[in-house]
Amino acid sequence: xxxxxxxxxxxxxxxxxxxxxxxxxxxxxxxxxxxxxxxxxxxxxxxxxxxxxxxxxxxxxxxxxxxxxxxxxxxxxxxxxxxxxxxxxxxxxxxxxxxxxxxxxxxxxxxxxxxxxxxxxxxxxxxxxxxxxxxxxxxxxxxxxxxxxxxxxxxx
Numbered sequence: 091x092x093x094x095x096x097x098x099x100x101x102x103x104x105x106x107x108x109x110x111x112x113x114x115x116x117x118x119x120x121x122x123x124x125x126x127x128x129x130x131x132x133x134x135x136x137x138x139x140x141x142x143x144x145x146x147x148x149x150x151x152x153x154x155x156x157x158x159x160x161x162x163x164x165x166x167x168x169x170x171x172x173x174x175x176x177x178x179x180x181x182x183x184x185x186x187x188x189x190x191x192x193x194x195x196x197x198x199x200x201x202x203x204x205x206x207x208x209x210x211x212x213x214x215x216x217x218x219x220x221x222x223x224x225x226x227x228x229x230x231x232x233x234x235x236x237x238x239x240x241x242x243x244x245x246x
Contacts, residue, residue, distance in 0.1 A: 115177075122178040126186015134191045145207035149200040152193060153220055159192035160224040164231025172239050 134155050141151035166184055169175065197220055204213035 118178060119181045122182040123186040123189075126182040126188075127190035128186075130187040130190025130192075133187075134193055138196075145203040146209040146212060148212055148216055149197075149204075152196050152200055153216065153223070156192050156194060156197060156220055157223045157227045159188050160227035161231040163188050163192075164228035164233075165235035166231075167228075168232045168235035168239065172236065 137155055138151040141154070143149045143151065163184065166180075166188065170180055170184075197216075201213045201217050204210070204216065
């Protein structure tokens with residue numbers, strides 16, 4: 091019995107091997123992404139409703155969502171690199187849930203709103219803090235998950 095084929099929703103149409111993945115299970119991949127996206131977006135909306143902010147204040151909810159999402163993306167990457175997981179795990183969790191949960195479009199809108207409201211220091215602090223914290227969170231998530239997996243018995 092052959093092993094189920096891994097599905098990678100991030101295909102590069104210029105690469106012949108990637109083009110072959112499009113026909114594998116497009117409906118299942120799109121369904122996993124859609125369901126995950128709904129769940130992630132609902133979680134984000136709930137957090138943002140619980141922590142509203144004014145245009146001149148620091149947007150803590152969006153900051154927390156994006157940094158937490160980056161941490162989880164880093165951890166997910168470590169797991170996917172080191173463990174055998176069901177084929178739709180990456181599209182569901184990575185693209186769907188975490189893609190729907192993080193909101194870098196709202197991040198840009200928040201920066202613009204702060205600038206328009208006359209709060210350039212808040213806008214620039216938020217702009218820089220999100221980029222730095224997000225990158226550090228991805229690295230931390232990957233390192234922490236890799237260490238936890240190694241302590242539990244290694245890779246695949």
